[in-house]
Amino acid sequence: MSNLSSRTRGDALPTSARHLRLGVDLGATRIKVVVVEIDASGEVALRFSAQYPTAADEGPSAVAERLARYALDAVAEVGRVVGAGVGIPGLYRASSGEIEFLPNMPGAWRGFRLREYLTTLWRVPVVLINDARAFTLAEARLGAGKGHQTVVGVTVGTGIGGGLVVDGRLLMGSDGRRGEVGHQIVEVDGPLCTCGGFGCVEALAGSLALMRATGLASLDEIYAAAERGEKEARAAVARAAKYLAAGIANVVTLLRPERVVIGGGAASASRLLIASLRDMVARRAALVDAETYEIVAAELGPVAGAIGAALWSAEIDSGMCMDDVNDIPVSNVTRFGTLKR
Ligand SMILES: [Zn+2]
Structure with a gap:
């Protein structure tokens, strides 16, 4: 097996x-691989995209x-690449690059x-990056959060x-662990979560909770049943x-983000969810003017995580990733342009 950097294909620019x-996005069911080309102005072109079991x-x-x-x-x-990012469905140790916890992988x-x-x-x-962080980065730079400074990404699936x-x-x-939106406690003394805590969003809104409530075998089935108007599925999805x-x-x-981007899971899930989330969030976030943010569907599709992993590799090299260091002027932050497919 030859290495990536040994392969060349006439690249005139430095x-x-x-x-x-x-x-690369290592998922429980699919491995997604992309190669992106980034130019000096931050334009990003998707040069290769594929999925494998x-x-x-x-x-x-x-x-x-x-x-x-x-x-x-x-x-x-x-052609040759200068760096790689790999999204993983769980936690890792940044110091050693070893996997710590992949809750949904045997x-x-x-x-x-x-x-x-x-x-x-x-x-x-x-570089390694959690898959949901990679999704968020891609959507914030190139997708549904593009042009906004503060973007929350949420992936709704098994977790x-x-x-x-x-x-x-x-x-x-x-250790790349900021932003665990799914492990906020939303029900004190709630059910056990995969993380070991109790009453997390994931334990109450993840696919396991939905499958338990409906007796159906997958998120796709549950959302399809809810779309058809089946009472039990609708009630479980609403809950x-x-x-x-x-x-x-x-x-x-x-x-106080400008955008909350929802992705992952079935396409119909996003439609149903987002419509109901807008009102429910607005009622609960009473201090925040609902005109100042939007809850929107992801735009980059199933390879968002792989694209985000590639962008993270670029941001690491540009030095903008050190969020613990506050002396990087915002003007130095890499700005990506449009994604050309
Ligand atoms: Zn949890």
Whole structure:
């Protein structure tokens, strides 16, 4: 297996002006791979985009090996990249690049040194990022939050993921764990959550809660049933939306974002959810003028997380990611233009 940086394809401009970045989103069911081209003015072009089955039950080594190979195939097709970002569905240790907790992936992932493994194979700098943070970054820079300084991202699926772009910067913290919108407590003494806490948004509005309430096997089925007007499914979705609205209202009150971007899960889920969330959040975030923010559907589709991982790799290199360091002037923050497909 050859490394990414050894592949060349006549790139006349220096990397600082125009360059390719790899983005990978490791999902429980699909691995998404993109290559984006970023030019000096921040225009981003999607040069490669593909999805592959994760086959998560094959275990960490097999999944990581295939993920690495899919990326190498992409680079073979498009050209050399200067860096890579990998979105993961859970938590990692930023210092060692090892996986700590992937709640929805089978196998012994804890302690798996994913960043080291990929850096060795690819021979380019690799950064890890939580998948919901990556989704939020992509939507804030290029999608439904574009042009706004403070954007909250919420992914509604098996879990409830979240990310925060505040005053133009993605909040990460030392281990990339800022912005866990889904693990705010919205019911004191509520049900046990995958995180070990009780009464989190995720425990009350995630797919497990909905499946328990309806007896249906997937989010797609539940939202389809709700759209058809089936009473039990509608009631379960309405109840989940209420808890989700409480979580979003908390964030709106704390951060006063201009946009809350909802993604993940079934397409029909977003439509149903967003319509009901607007009113419910407005009623609960009583201190915030509802005219100052909008709750909107994501725009970048299923590869948003992979695009966000690639952008994060670029932002790390530009130095704008150090949100604990407050001396970076906002004018130095990378500004991305439109996404060309
Ligand atoms: Zn939780």
